Amino acid sequence: xxxxxxxxxxxxxxxxxxxxVLRGIWLFLNSSLLxxxxxxxxxxxxxxxxxxxxxxxxxxxxLSPGSQPWLLAKIIAxxxxxxxxxxxxxxxxxxxxxxxxxxxxxxxxxxVSVAITKNPLGxxx
Numbered sequence: 115x116x117x118x119x120x121x122x123x124x125x126x127x128x129x130x131x132x133x134x135v136l137r138g139i140w141l142f143l144n145s146s147l148l149x150x151x152x153x154x155x156x157x158x159x160x161x162x163x164x165x166x167x168x169x170x171x172x173x174x175x176x177l178s179p180g181s182q183p184w185l186l187a188k189i190i191a192x193x194x195x196x197x198x199x200x201x202x203x204x205x206x207x208x209x210x211x212x213x214x215x216x217x218x219x220x221x222x223x224x225x226v227s228v229a230i231t232k233n234p235l236g237x238x239x
Contacts, residue, residue, distance in 0.1 A: 115174065116171075116174065116175070119167065119170060119171045119174055120171060122167045123164070123167040123168055123171050126160060126163050126164035126167055127164060127226070129160050129164075130157075130160050130161060130164050131222060133156060133157055133160060134157070134199060134218070134219075134222070135219070137153065137157065137203070138202065138215045140153075141202070141203060141211065141215075142208070142211075142212065148203075161196070165192075172185065183234045184228050184229075184231070184232045184233055184234045186234070187228050187234035187235075187236070188225050188228050188229060191221050191224055191225045191228065192225060194221050195218055195221040195222055195225065198214050198215075198217050198218035198221060199214075199218045201214045202214040202215045202218060223237065224236045224237060224238070
């Protein structure tokens with residue numbers, strides 16, 4: 115059961131990254147694809163399934179953010195990632211939008227490094 119949950123979670127991690135990068139590219143190319151209804155809904159579906167699979171995995175493993183500092187670090191980073199991601203597509207300044215997009219990708223990489231190392235510092239440590 116653990117491997118199935120882990121692979122499901124990793125699948126949503128990958129889909130989240132791919133779609134965020136793709137939407138950023140569309141934004142910077144002024145693509146009409148970004149305005150499509152499915153392109154606005156799909157990120158929320160993927161994010162919801164990613165979060166749900168993470169919660170189910172943590173519960174299955176008996177992990178809690180209060181007793182696992184690396185898990186708390188991931189959750190905090192997730193909130194920051196979401197905030198940067200939302201801001202990326204809301205601001206009208208192209209340079210700021212690109213800065214926010216890259217910053218969100220760095221936070222995403224940090225989250226992955228925390229998950230791999232089980233260390234709240236991730237690649238910072």
